[in-house]
Amino acid sequence: MTADAATMLELDRIDTYRGPAQILRGVSLGVREGEAVCLVGRNGAGKTTTIDSIMGLLPVRSGRIVFRGRDVTRLAAHQRARQGIGYAPEDAGIFPDLTVAENFQISHWLSRAAGDRGVAGPRELEERIFALFPEVRAFTGRRGLHLSGGQKKMVAIARALALSPAVLLLDEPFEGLAPVVVSRLIEAVTRIKAMGVSVLIAESNLMNAMRVADRLYAIDRGEIIFEGAPRSALGNVEVMKTIRG
Template structure:
């Protein structure tokens, strides 16, 4: 079952034509990685899906609904969680308050799911990152880079999403911390959440992806398995720069 389908989207940042006909899909309970160098168009793709950037052409379909013209908060209400590259943690709010923002939206997500019983969002978030429980009273400005990423993902999980968008979740993390985040992604998948993750490094993406897409200069140049990507000279050349 297809959860998310991105159909030939074109997106601009100012006068610059960044995405040129990008298409991809994410299936139910699948981890898909969008891999590319910095500046290849990964963040623009994620922000286009979330609605922060308007499409000049193409379509975004989520759970058989056309979201192309919906505002970002309306997409979130449909059950799309989002953890941005810069984490987006409000620095003057406590971690607890940061989490509550998504919990309130999650009530709307639950209502849209035909009255389905909603798992306790806090239990889900802490199951992914138990470390966040000890950070609840800290302000966002008091967190380390890794802690901010944990809070950003936990906040997205408070929405009770069926699709989670992760933008460079591993960026800037020490190898031992990357292992911790890899475990967290697999836990989220086991909860039945589909994941689309932007990632700069093929090796990191290969550890978690069921399928991956490689983007270069705003165009998808490869789609398939991680092992096939590693054997594709065009892919390796694009990622090496």
């Protein structure tokens, strides 16, 4: 994808290592404004490493990450979050000893401290969260430790939204969930997109990716092997073979 005015996030030939092992090899991808992009691949292909690299949780050895026209490659994770990159990890990352309300409050306090992105007030924020996930209202006083898998994923996405992000990174948001919960989350992602938030989803299930993505990248062994419309991925035998193993 070539960069243009509407590109929110762009990765330009990034190489990332975990310890001595090179995981990403010249990965380039882009996410446009209000677009849902899926990064599909098998387990170990480099999806989580890509998301972690964008978030600043893993250092990029070479290449550039550009967010809203600004090079953020050398920024710390907390600075990227304050710039407007939201993140919900594979394990949801809910703080176990904090209540759901406290989990939301952290994002909100920090987003207000970050200042200039037209951040919502507490009431507007609550409305935004509960409009997306009305069921969360019932367990805001519950500690993270006592949430089910689906509840954790909902709270993680809602918490990331509380930072008023421009781009939302979702790492395996549908993994391990019942089909009805997956449908619920896909519906939520569609609504998040409608709010004008760009979404990058790391997903190993191609069928789930097809349901939500405007565009799709396939990754294998740390390299992007396909970029295009979801339907065209289905017609590409080599891509299908690689993704499905």
